[in-house]
Amino acid sequence: MADFITRFAPSPTGPLHLGHAYSALLAHDMAHATGGKFLLRIEDIDHTRSRPNWEEQIYDDLTWLGITWDDTPLRQSDRLSDYTQALHTLWDRGLLYPCSCTRRDIAAAASAPQEGADPGYGPDGLIYPGTCRTKTDRSSSFPEHQALRLDMQKALDAVDQSEFCYTEQSSGADETVCIPAHDMTRKVGDIVLSRRDFLGSYHLSVVLDDAAQGISHVVRGKDIQPATHIHVLLQRLLGLPTPIYHHHRLIRDEGGKRLAKRDDARAIATYRAEGKTPGDIRQMVGL
């Protein structure tokens, strides 16, 4: 088996832009330089935003860039039974609870004077104030079609660890990055692990999929790094291995802003239509 197995995991919710090209080319180059494998995963779990035409465009753009992948792409929409199984496991352990709060409810509760502090933001948005935490009997049967939150304190108790660490390789050497467990309650909070409008969540599926694809090295943008401690906690809870992480620099526009999906001007398809070559794209992203 190859020692180095990495992946590129785009969501088919818009065109790939220069930032995606950098991420995919970097991971692909690293796999080739080490004789490892490069896998593709289509993160189409959010069926409300994913479109088949964007998935087709992903294959097309990557092929044009000279990227090949070593196995059939994994599609999250084919993995719902695995996500269901993991959610049932966590529910049976009393680590999840249903939540019907809207974003507006959360903002209102988090900034209520009796809470005493300003609402904080974590890697998952506004830190949940716990409104629904004790509302449901957790020994009841699995709640279908409802948002489910992870009870962070109970999850921490279940893994009984004082800190969460992983190896970061982006600086060239191995660096151990840790976050104390108490920061997970204060700075992350009770994150959503399954959504009302679709089963599962990015955090849940990413750890299950990385394990299912045997990923040894996750190469992705620095924008996702703040969520990595969530992934390490979920790996501990679900008995999954923690890969090595390489969070790379972000590609920004002239104004220094990170590129967004809707930034059509920097879409690979636009550059292709303008007659640019894959070599031009490599040069533009500094590879």
Ligand code: GLU
């Ligand atoms: N689907 C995510 C994105 O497009 C990728 C997340 C990851 O690589 O872990 O940003």
